[in-house]
Amino acid sequence: MKTLKIPEATIIRLSVYSRYLTEVDRKGIITISSGDIAEGVGVSPAQVRKDLAYFGEFGTRGVGYNVKDLRRHILKILGLSVDWNVTLVGLGNLGHALCSYKGFRERGFIITSIFDNDSSKIGTTMNGVEVMPVEQLVEVVKQNRTQIGIISVPVSAAQDITDKLVQAGVQAILNFAPVVLNVPPEIELRNVDLAVNLEVLTFNVGAQRF
Amino acid sequence: MKTLKIPEATIIRLSVYSRYLTEVDRKGIITISSGDIAEGVGVSPAQVRKDLAYFGEFGTRGVGYNVKDLRRHILKILGLSVDWNVTLVGLGNLGHALCSYKGFRERGFIITSIFDNDSSKIGTTMNGVEVMPVEQLVEVVKQNRTQIGIISVPVSAAQDITDKLVQAGVQAILNFAPVVLNVPPEIELRNVDLAVNLEVLTFNVGAQRF
Numbered sequence: 001m002k003t004l005k006i007p008e009a010t011i012i013r014l015s016v017y018s019r020y021l022t023e024v025d026r027k028g029i030i031t032i033s034s035g036d037i038a039e040g041v042g043v044s045p046a047q048v049r050k051d052l053a054y055f056g057e058f059g060t061r062g063v064g065y066n067v068k069d070l071r072r073h074i075l076k077i078l079g080l081s082v083d084w085n086v087t088l089v090g091l092g093n094l095g096h097a098l099c100s101y102k103g104f105r106e107r108g109f110i111i112t113s114i115f116d117n118d119s120s121k122i123g124t125t126m127n128g129v130e131v132m133p134v135e136q137l138v139e140v141v142k143q144n145r146t147q148i149g150i151i152s153v154p155v156s157a158a159q160d161i162t163d164k165l166v167q168a169g170v171q172a173i174l175n176f177a178p179v180v181l182n183v184p185p186e187i188e189l190r191n192v193d194l195a196v197n198l199e200v201l202t203f204n205v206g207a208q209r210f
Numbered sequence: 211m212k213t214l215k216i217p218e219a220t221i222i223r224l225s226v227y228s229r230y231l232t233e234v235d236r237k238g239i240i241t242i243s244s245g246d247i248a249e250g251v252g253v254s255p256a257q258v259r260k261d262l263a264y265f266g267e268f269g270t271r272g273v274g275y276n277v278k279d280l281r282r283h284i285l286k287i288l289g290l291s292v293d294w295n296v297t298l299v300g301l302g303n304l305g306h307a308l309c310s311y312k313g314f315r316e317r318g319f320i321i322t323s324i325f326d327n328d329s330s331k332i333g334t335t336m337n338g339v340e341v342m343p344v345e346q347l348v349e350v351v352k353q354n355r356t357q358i359g360i361i362s363v364p365v366s367a368a369q370d371i372t373d374k375l376v377q378a379g380v381q382a383i384l385n386f387a388p389v390v391l392n393v394p395p396e397i398e399l400r401n402v403d404l405a406v407n408l409e410v411l412t413f414n415v416g417a418q419r420f
Contacts, residue, residue, distance in 0.1 A: 077416075079415060148412075173411075192403070194308065
């Protein structure tokens with residue numbers, strides 16, 4: 001049922017729903033209505049139903065959704081029914097923070113290799129993963145069949161690292177460097193701009209005044 | 211013209227448009243069409259027009275938008291025509307990365323105070339800002355009339371810090387701790403979940419296969 005026309009906002013909400021369903025499931029709750037989900041995550045019930053409707057029929061009218069089934073189905077839609085093999089390039093402050101970020105592992109994103117060009121970092125380990133020199137990136141990422149690359153290097157190195165990741169065969173790149181990267185069309189690229197989060201806040205602070 | 215009904219996805223796109231307009235303006239381009247903006251940022255021209263229409267009439271039919279005016283207008287909508295006074299709490303790896311993040315300052319988010327409870331960090335400076343003990347948070351944040359708090363402390367400390375920020379009078383909180391925080395309704399709260407970015411990628415990688 002997947003198509004390429006699903007709005008990104010829907011995908012992000014599906015991610016939020018699945019986290020909420022994980023919580024609900026832990027409490028031992030068996031069935032849930034779209035209204036309960038809506039209230040739990042702070043959107044309208046109609047939005048929940050619309051988001052889920054992109055992916056076919058779920059639930060039973062008047063009964064609601066089976067929590068475990070719906071959670072499993074959403075995780076599958078998001079591509080999270082399997083683990084993903086991730087490489088991280090650039091072990092500065094942000095890279096360190098990302099390596100220690102528990103939320104990745106919980107959702108099945110496993111950092112299996114780390115690269116840096118700082119000789120004082122190479123050979124050390126982060127969460128049991130050895131830091132390797134960037135010169136080995138293409139070989140190791142290819143060998144590991146790594147699917148996702150996270151770029152947390154300075155702007156000046158970002159395109160070179162991107163080219164190496166593409167050469168090594170990754171399918172997707174998450175870029176934290178504030179620079180526009182060139183990738184072939186078959187590579188999924190997402191740029192993370194942390195300032196945007198603050199801008200949503202300041203917009204809302206402003207909107208309260210009207 | 212602002213209302214509370216603007217979709218968050220629109221706000222995020224406005225942020226993207228404004229960055230693109232900054233680039234275009236630097237190149238000395240005077241006017242731009244919605245089609246040009248759309249192509250530059252990778253959305254449809256109809257989407258650009260729809261997003262801008264939330265905020266009234268811009269541009270001249272057949273001529274397009276004046277780049278400088280449109281950029282200024284969007285920044286004003288986003289609340290970025292003034293600088294924001296920001297405090298950062300928790301100077302771990304992520305806190306360090308956020309303090310060094312140039313994108314904040316470029317968009318007018320100025321980190322004017324930093325707090326931590328680690329005595330080896332207190333008294334040191336980050337980008338000219340002294341790290342202070344958490345005990346001084348309420349007093350200093352109040353005195354500085356700080357509007358935004360960034361939380362990059364461990365989960366166990368996040369609610370306590372939130373309460374202190376609220377007590378000190380911030381209007382908005384950006385939370386990086388993976389925990390649900392309780393705030394009064396007048397406080398704008400945004401939780402940043404870095405794993406969601408990977409999930410949008412894996413969804414798209416999956417969607418390509420269908």
